[in-house]
Amino acid sequence: MSKIPEKFHYLRDQGEALLHRLYYSRNVFSVEKNKPIWMKDAAAGKVLKQLTSKFPEFPEQEKIQGYEILTSRSKVLQDELEQHYETFVDCADWRDATLALLTEVANSSSGLQLDFNPVLTTSWLDMMVLYVRLHILASLVQEKRVILAVYYKMYFAIKSMAEPNFTRIAKWVIDFETPFKKLQDEFRCINDAVGKVLTSLTMPYMKARTINSLRKDGALNITLKPEDMAKPVHDQSRFELALAGRMNTWIVYGFLCTPGAFALPGSIELAKFAVSEGYLTPVFRDISVALGPEFSSLFGSYKSKTLKLAGYKKSIKEAAVASIQDAGRRHLERRIYVRQELEALLHLFSDRPQLLGPKFQILVAALSLAKEEIFWYFRHTDTFPPDKLKKTYKPEEFKDKKISHLIYLVDAMVTLVRSHRNIIVTYHLEYLNGADLQGLNHGMDANFMSSAGPTLTSLAESITSSLQQVNASQTNANFYTVRDNWLRLEVAMSSPSSPVPLARYKNLAHRFHLVYQHTRAVDQLDDILEEYGNLKALWYYKDSIFGIPPLILGPGQPKPADPSLMAGVLGVFDYIIAEGPEQPLHVSSFLRLLSIFPSNATQFWPEERELIGEECVILANTCLTKIANAVVAVLSGVSNFYIKNEYQLQEYNAALPLLMKRKEWKPPTKDWQPPADPGTESHFRNRPPLENIRVSERNANQLCTSLNEMFEIVIYDQVFVPREFLRDSMAIHFRNFLRKAVLPTGDNIIQRPSILELQIKSYLHVFTLVENYIDLDVGDMLREVLLGEAYMKPIGKLGRVDWFPDAEMDYRGSMGGALAVFYSEFVAKRMTQGVCHAPVRLAVVSRTGVAVGQANFRPEDYTDIIEMRALARLVGPYGMKLVERELLRVVLNNAALIKEALVLNSPVLEEISALYHKESRCVESLKKLRDMDQFVLKSIAAGNALAFRRLIYCQSIL
Helix, strand or coil, rough: CHHHHHHHHHHHHHHHHHHHHHHHHHHHHHCHHHHHHHHCHHHHHHHHHCCCCCCCCCCCCCCCCCCCHHHHCHHHHHHHHHHHHHHHHHHHHHHHHHHHHHHHHHHHHHCCCCCHHHHHHHHHHHHHHHHHHHHHHHHHHCCHHHHHHHHHHHHHHCCCCCCEEEEEEEEHHHHHHHHHHHHHHHHHHHHHHHHHHHHHHHHHHHHHHHHHHHHHCCCCCCCHHHHHCCCCCCCCCHCCCCCHHHHHHHHHHHHHHHHHHHHCCCHHHHHHHHHHHCCCCEECCCEEECHHHHHHHHHHHHHCCCCCHHHHHHHHHHHHHHHHHHHHHHHHHHHHHHHHHHHHHHHHHHHHHHHHCCCHHHHHHHHHHHHHHHHHHHHHHHCCCCCCHHHHHHHHCCCCCHHHHHHHHHHHHHHHHHHHHHHHHHHHHHHHHHHHHHHHHHHHCCCHHHHHHHHHHHHHHHHHHHHHHHCCCCCCCCCCCHHHHHHHHHHHHHHHCCCCCCCCCHHHHHHHHHHHHHHHHHHHHHHHHHHHHCCHHHHHHHHHHHHCCCCCCCCCCCCCCCCCCHCEECHHHHHHHHHHCHHHHHHHHHHHHHHHHHHCCCCCCCCCHHHHHHHHHHHHHHHHHHHHHHHHHHHHHHHHHHHHHCCCCCHHHHHHHHHHHHCCCCEEEECCCCCCCCHHHHHHHHHHHHHHHHHHHHHHHHHHHHHHCCEEEEEECECHHHHHHHHHHHHHHHHHHHHHCCCCCCCCCCCHHHHHHHHHHHHHHHHHHHHHCCCHHHHHHHHHHHHHHHHHHEEECCCECCCCCCCCCCCCCCCCCCCCCHHHHHHHHHCCCCCEEEEECEEEEEECCCCCCCCCCCCCCCCCCHHHHHHHHHHHHHHHHHHHHHHHHHHHHHHHHHHHHHHHHHHHHHHHHCCCCCCHHHHHHHHCCCCHHHHHHHHHHHHHHHHHHHHHHHHHCC
16 A cells, blocks of 8 residues: 555654754854854954865865864764754655655656645645755755764764764755755756646636636625625636645746656746736745745756757746836736635634635635735845846835735634634534545446556555544544645556546545545644634844834944834834824734744744743733834823813904904004904814724724733733733823912913813713723723822821821822922912902902012912813812821921021010010100011911911812
C-alpha cells in the first residue's frame, strides 16, 4: 500500500518546522542587536574573515592570527551554534526526501489537475512551493559560512574528528546562495509535470481574479437565487476560489523554477498575469521577495534549443511594471467586492446560523479571499518596489482606509463559526452518513469493483465502512484514515496503468472529494479556520497597523536617518479611531488581534512569546488609552459647544440689543463683532460646525459601542477591562476641567459659581450620554471626582473637624481649595473698603461710587444667595468646611496681630483704665497708643470674616 500520504504529512510538518528554525537563525545572525557578542568583537571578526576566506576549505591553524580566541571557548561556541548547524543539516536531509517525493509523484501520475485529483494536486503543489520557500529563506540567513566553519572547527577541537555532515552541508549552502538558478537545475525532472498542472489552472485562476465574473456568477452571494438558499453548495468553482491565494504562489514560483514549462501554450500569458498581481511574493511571515527582476533575468538569460524566451522579455517587464501601476487599483476593487459580500454573509449567518452548514464552502472561499487581500495589502504598504521600478510607484495607490473593516469582518466571521460549530459538525455528519454514502454506493458499481482490483477495492470499502458508522451525535469523530485512504486511491487511480482511471470515474472522484471536504469540516474545523481565517501573522506588520510612536532621544543619542521617525508614524489603528462612518466600530478586532499575537511563538524560539507578549501589553495599553482619549476629546468638544450656546442666553447678551438701539451707542472697537443670537447655529450657512459635531458624536458613540463588546480581554499575562480606561480618562479630563475652570485670571478673579455650575451641568449632560452605548456608571464617576475635589483628609479625623491641623493643607490645585482660597482672600483683602453688608439681599455689595479694586469686579456677583447656593451645590459640605476653615484662619491671623497690638499698648491701656473718668488726662493717654490704624483694620478684617461666616449660614438655612 502506498505510503505517499504519510510522506506528505511528515515532510510538510518538518518543512514548516524548518521554516521556523531558519527564521530564528536569520533573526539571530541578520539583526545586529541579536548577534552573539563574540561575533561583534573586532579581533574575532578578523579571525572569522581569515577562516572563511576560502570556504569550504580552511587555512592551516598556524596561519590564522588570533585563532586561540575561538579555541579558548570551543565548548561554548559549539553549544551556541549547534542548533543552527543542525537546522542546516535537517534542511539538507529534508531537501533530498522532498525532491524524491516530488519526482516520484510526477513520474507515477498520468497528470495532476484540480478537476481529477484535487487532493494530490494541491498537496504536490504545496510541497513544491514549500521546497522553494525553504531554500529562499535559507539563502537569506546571513553568516551561514561562519556558522558552519566555526562549528566544524570547534567540533574537531573537542572530539578530534571531523563533523560527518560538513562536506555535504557546505556544498548545499554554496549551491543555494543564489537559490533560483539551482532550483531551475533541480526541477528539470519535473518541468513537464509543473507546466501541465499550472496551465490547467488558467481558467480558475483568471476567473478568481476577475471581479465582474465573480459578481455575475454570484460566487460569494447566496441570495442571488433565493430558491436555492438552503441547498448545499459543493461545486468545483467554490473549491478553486478558496485556493486562489495559493494559486498565485504556485504559478510564480512554479514557472520561475521550471522555465521549460513555458514551452506549453498559454503559459507565458498566465505567468505575466500572475506577475502583474503584485511586486512582492510571500516567503515566510514578514519576508517577501520581488520576483519581477528574477523573471526579467530569466527571460533574458535562459538558453534552450527549443524555447526562446528572450523574445518575451519586454512583455514580462511590462507585467512587472503593471504590478506597480495597476495592481493597487485592482486589489482595491477586489477588497471592496470581498468586503461587501463578506459583510452580507456575516449578517445573514448571524440571523440564520443554520445556513452555516450547507453554505460552508462559500464561507471558506470568502475567508480565503479576505485573508489573501489583507496580507497582500500589508505586504505592499509602506514598502518600496525594486529600484528599477520605483519611477512608476505611487504610495497612495496602495492605501486603503477600509482595510480595518475587512479585518473586523474576518474576525467576526471566525468568532461566529466557532460559536456555532455544533451546527456545522452535525450537518456534515448527517451528510456523510446520508447523501455522501449513497453517492459512493451508487458510483462504486459492479463494473468499478470488478475492475479495481483487491487493493483499490479494500481502500474504497474501508471509506464506505467508516461512513456507515457515522452518527450525528458523535463528538470526537476522527476521519484522518478516511482522508489518507482517499489520497491513496487518488494516487493509484492517477497512475497510467490504473485499471480504473480517474478520467473514466469523474463523478465518483468528485464524490470522494466531497467526502474529503466534509470530513475536514467535522474533525479539522479549527485547522480550516486557522488556515483561512487566522490573522496572527499580522504581528509582523505591527508598525503599519499600530504605527510608530514619536522617538524621544536621550542625551547624546544621534537622530535617525528617517526624519519622519522623530514625529512618529500613524498606523491603521490611528485612522479608524477618528474616521467614519463605521470605522470606529472595528477597534475591538484589533484588541483581539493583540490577544492572539503571542501564539506566533513556537518551540524553536520560545523566548519570542515573552518578547511579543510584553510588546502586545504595551500596545494594548496604548490603544485603549488612545480610544479613551479620542472619546473624551469628542465629549469635551461637544460640551464646549453646549457651553458656548448657553452663553448666548446670559443676561448681558439680552441687554446688548437694547443698548445697541440707543442713539449714543458706539461699538467699543472697529473690529468688534456682536455675540451670536440664540439659534443661529442651526442656520444653513452655519451648519458645517454642527455637522462636524454630529460626526464626532457618532464616532465617539461607535467607539463606546465597540468597547462594550468585551467586558475584559486577556493579552499575554494581563487582563484588560476596556471600559475602565474610558472611565479613568473621563475622570481625569473632568478633574482637569474643574481645576482649570477655577483658575484665577490676571485680576485674581475666578468664574462665578453659578456660571461654573452651568458649565459642569453641560459636561454632566454630555458625559452621561455615554451610558447609552457602554455599561458604565458615569454618574458615580462624576460624583467621585467632585467629592475628591472638595474633600481634604487632614481636616477630618474620626468624624470630627480638625480646623487647624498640624500639617499645612496641600490643595494641589483642587477646585474646593481654589474656591476656599478665593473667598478667604476676598474677605481679607477686598472687604476692607468699598463694600458693605446688605442684610436685605443677604450679600456683600459694592458701595456706589467707591472702587472695590478692579473695575470689572462686583462683590455681589460672588456673595449673593444664588451664588453661595451654587457654591454649596458644587463643593458640598466638605467644600463648605474648607471655606469656613479659611475664614477662621483669617480670624486667627488677625486675632494674633490684634493681640500683639494690645500687648504693645498694655501700659497705656492700664493707665487709661485708671484715668478714664478724667477726660483731659484720658485724651492725653489715648494719644500715646501706637499702631492703632493696623489694630482697627485687623479688627475690621476679623469682624468681616465672622460676619461672612454668619452670612453663609444664613443663606444655607433659607
